[in-house]
Every structure is written in structure tokens, then in C-alpha cells.
Amino acid sequence: ATPSAVLATLGSAAKSGILIKGGEFLEVCRNVTVLVLDKTGTITSGNMAVSEVIACGSYSRDDVLLFAATAECSSSHPIAKAVVSTAIDNGLSIACTGYAQQVAGLGIEDIQQDHKILVGNRRFMESKGIDTSLILSKARDDMSGTSEILVVCDTFLIGILYVSDTIRPESSAVFAKIRQLGINKIEMLTGDNQVVAEQIGQQCGIEPGSVHSGMYPGDKEAYVSKLQKRGEVVCFVGDGTNDGPALARSDLGISIGSREDTIALETSSVILMQRGLSALPEFIQLGRRTSSIII
Numbered sequence: 001a002t003p004s005a006v007l008a009t010l011g012s013a014a015k016s017g018i019l020i021k022g023g024e025f026l027e028v029c030r031n032v033t034v035l036v037l038d039k040t041g042t043i044t045s046g047n048m049a050v051s052e053v054i055a056c057g058s059y060s061r062d063d064v065l066l067f068a069a070t071a072e073c074s075s076s077h078p079i080a081k082a083v084v085s086t087a088i089d090n091g092l093s094i095a096c097t098g099y100a101q102q103v104a105g106l107g108i109e110d111i112q113q114d115h116k117i118l119v120g121n122r123r124f125m126e127s128k129g130i131d132t133s134l135i136l137s138k139a140r141d142d143m144s145g146t147s148e149i150l151v152v153c154d155t156f157l158i159g160i161l162y163v164s165d166t167i168r169p170e171s172s173a174v175f176a177k178i179r180q181l182g183i184n185k186i187e188m189l190t191g192d193n194q195v196v197a198e199q200i201g202q203q204c205g206i207e208p209g210s211v212h213s214g215m216y217p218g219d220k221e222a223y224v225s226k227l228q229k230r231g232e233v234v235c236f237v238g239d240g241t242n243d244g245p246a247l248a249r250s251d252l253g254i255s256i257g258s259r260e261d262t263i264a265l266e267t268s269s270v271i272l273m274q275r276g277l278s279a280l281p282e283f284i285q286l287g288r289r290t291s292s293i294i295i
């Protein structure tokens with residue numbers, strides 16, 4: 001493509017909310033063989049809701065929510081937003097401690113009044129040496145389709161939150177369109193559990209064999225590398241810090257700009273600013289059209 005054709009395309013794409021960091025990323029669109037996406041906030045809306053709060057021992061549900069929301073209030077993770085807004089809806093007033101640390105793919109760690117507070121998944125608690133056998137007896141087994149978030153004070157389980165997510169309304173249609181464009185391999189990588197991940201996959205036409213759960217940020221990156229070694233040209237779409245390494249590794253890293261996650265935005269080559277995934281097939285088509293204009 002001529003430099004002026006490329007510039008014109010970059011400019012008009014930007015007007016429709018597609019920020020492309022260079023003309024070379026238009027060229028890649030012709031060669032992409034596999035689309036790999038993160039789940040939470042990318043295939044799903046990331047507008048999560050707390051659907052159940054279980055309190056253990058002498059703690060009340062408000063206690064559990066307050067500890068969890070205090071830990072989560074500085075995080076931009078979709079789960080954090082759900083926990084904080086539920087606490088506010090319940091009339092709780094929350095103040096961040098300034099000690100909270102997000103641990104990608106696992107949860108969040110905080111110090112509240114000399115107590116160590118952990119909020120996250122089972123793997124997070126196991127990594128911290130917490131005995132998770134008690135958790136099994138408290139956990140609800142009829143909450144499938146929701147993600148289980150444990151709240152631990154020092155080494156004691158004080159509660160469990162169940163959070164649910166909804167698929168983006170456009171996801172199914174976007175994947176159908178991507179397949180029409182000849183990209184037939186679509187895969188999902190997520191830090192969440194397999195049951196939830198497969199359910200979301202089923203709703204948008206990604207078969208169970210292409211759904212990969214329990215992945216740390218490094219696992220996502222390694223998966224992209226593995227595909228590349230097989231000769232695939234990988235387009236990766238993600239929204240969060242946990243996607244940074246995979247976005248940087250892939251041939252075409254695209255982030256969904258909705259979450260204002262600076263790491264995701266910095267490590268991607270293309271940013272879809274509004275309209276969620278709808279802009280994805282549009283971008284691929286745009287790239288192919290522009291790079292087919294011969295000088």
C-alpha cells in the first residue's frame with residue numbers, strides 16, 4: 001500500500017474508534033490464521049455482579065463484603081468493580097488502605113488493621129498455603145456458571161462471594177463474521193475455571209476443545225508462542241494486565257479499550273476504543289483492503 005493510503009486508513013479508522021499504532025499492523029490482517037481471545041472483559045462484558053455472599057463463622061455478610069471491597073477498591077479488575085459496587089449498594093462505606101496489591105490471575109492481597117486479607121480464587125489461597133479443605137464444605141455446588149471468590153483473613157476463610165458475568169451481546173455475531181473472513185480457528189484463554197469458561201464458549205460458538213482455563217499471564221503468552229511455532233499467525237485480543245505478555249508476543253495484539261488498563265493498551269498494536277468486539281471484523285477487513293492496494 002502507498003504511504004498515503006495507509007495514512008488515510010489510519011486516520012479514518014481512528015475516527016471510528018480503532019487506534020492502529022502503525023501501517024504494518026494493517027498488513028498482518030492478511031495473514032492471520034488464528035484468533036485467540038481472553039474471556040473476562042473481552043468475550044464477556046466484564047460488567048460482573050455479585051450473585052451470592054456466604055459468611056463463615058461469626059462474620060456477617062456485611063463484614064465479608066466490607067473486607068473484600070476494601071481490598072478491591074483500588075483495582076480495575078471487573079471482579080473488583082462488582083464487589084465494590086455491591087458493598088456500596090448495601091450501604092457500606094469503603095476506604096482503600098493503600099496496601100492492596102493485585103496478583104494477576106489469582107486475586108488481591110491487602111493489609112487491613114494489621115490483618116492480612118486475601119481475596120481471590122482457590123489457586124491463590126493454595127499458593128499462600130491456606131488450607132482449602134474447609135472451603136469445600138462451605139462452597140455451594142449449585143453456583144455453576146459463577147466464579148467463586150474466597151475471602152480470607154490471616155489464614156481463616158471468612159466468606160465466599162459468587163460473581164457472574166454476561167457475554168457481550170456482539171460476541172456470537174462477531175465470531176461468525178470472523179469465520180466468514182476465513183479465520184476458522186478461534187480459541188479462548190482464561191484465568192477463570194473450566195466450567196464457567198466452557199459455558200461462555202458454548203454461548204458464542206467456541207467449542208470446549210478450544211477453551212483453555214486456569215491460565216496465568218505467562219501461560220497465555222506461552223500458548224501464543226506454541227501456536228506460532230506451529231506456523232500459525234496469531235491475533236490475540238485481551239483487555240487486562242494479565243493479557244500484556246500474550247498481547248506483546250502475538251503477531252497482532254488487540255486490546256479492548258474499555259477497561260483503561262494501561263499495560264494492555266501499551267502492549268497492544270491496535271486498540272478498539274468503543275463498540276467492543278464489533279470493531280474487530282471491521283478492522284480485519286480494513287487491513288486486508290488497504291494492504292491489497294498495490295503501489
Ligand code: ADP
Pocket residue numbers: 038039040041072075077079080102103104105106107108119120121147148149189190191192193240242
Ligand atoms: P481472564 O483471564 O478471564 O481475564 P483474570 O486472569 O483477570 O481472568 O482472572 C482470573 C481469575 O483470577 C478470576 O476468575 C478470579 O478468580 C481471580 N482474580 C483475579 N483478579 C481478582 C480480583 N481483583 N479479585 C478477585 N479475584 C481475582
Ligand code: MG
Pocket residue numbers: 038039040041042238239240
Ligand atoms: Mg480479561
